[in-house]
Amino acid sequence: MRGKWAWISVLAVCAGVGAGALSLRHRRPPPELPDRNGAAVIATPEISLNGTIRPQHIAGVGSQIEGNIEAFMANVGDEVFQGQVLARIGAAGLESEREAAAHTVEYAQDQVSKAEAGINSARMEASRAAADEARARMALDRAEKTYARQKTLHAAGATPRLTFEKAEQDYAAVQQEHDIMEKGEQAANSNVQSAIDALTAAKKVLAEKSQQLEDAQGAFEAAEVRSPVDGLIVGRKGDLGMPVRESGDQLFQIATDVYALEVPVEPKPDVLKRLRPGQPALVVVLDLQTGGMPGTVKEIKDTQAIIEFTSTLPAIRPGMRADVRLKVE
DSSP: OHHHHHHHHHHHHHHHHHHHHHHHHHSOOOOOOOOTTSOOOOOOOEEEEEEEOEESOEEEEOOSSOSEEEEEOOOTTOEEOTTOEEEEEEOTTHHHHHHHHHHHHHHHHHHHHHHHHHHHHHHHHHHHHHHHHHHHHHHHHHHHHHHHHHHHHHHTTOSOHHHHHHHHHHHHHHHHHHHHHHHHHHHHHHHHHHHHHHHHHHHHHHHHHHHHHHHHHHHHHHTEEEOSSSEEEEEEOOOTTSBGGGGTTOSEEEESOTTEEEEEEOOOHHHHTTOOTTOEEEEEETTSOOOOEEEEEEEEETTEEEEEEEOOOTTOOTTOEEEEEEEOO
16 A cells, blocks of 8 residues: 555656646746946937026016106006006106196187287288278379469469368378378387298297196106007016105016017026037927927026917917926936
């Protein structure tokens, strides 16, 4: 019985050895190790940095006069056009000076109108006086001829004394009337000249008052801060009631091209020194479900790298957050 079990054990061992050999025969060979002398492919690491989009081109706007900020007419994010009023600077007395100058101009203009009307009236009167003097002179010529004829006849005893005396009286009366008409014409002409002088003086006053109004208007308009360009307001400094000089020429910052944008990022020092201007980048706007836009490292400045890119979407605005992806060596 013992011999039988021993024989069975030997057969089991042999079967196990055979199965193991068969298993080794069908097992896949291990992968070959790379040749130590061959080139290995090493992937360039990519970094992702976060920053805020800002415009590349900004125009600063300040006030031309001193004073306190009285009102803001535009806010950050507003699109503005050239000449649009952005703010008003309070300057004491400017508005009252402008109003007073406007009233004086109105009065001076009224005086000019009256002087022009006076000239027209004086010229019409002078024309009538000249006509009256011409008629009186013609009558005087006739009376003078009649008187001279009667005087000759009377001296020769060829005409009655009463006829001569009547001709003499008529001549004297016509002479007196002509003198009156002549003086009237002279007075009318003098009035015309006076009216012309009055008009000249009124126009001079009007010119002076108009200049004062122009100066007052210029000062008043200088108190209005106007946009010098078309663009998008991306920044504003100062508070209502505060002196405008504290804001300098940066009371408003206006982006003149909303498609030329850039993103400043601050990589770690060891990464920063591996970046170079002109290096390609990918800008991904976090607030938009869009693909990235190609960009370029514009410059390395202090601890920042400035990545510039051109936007193709009006929805991308300065102030949005963006991821900048760069491959560094």
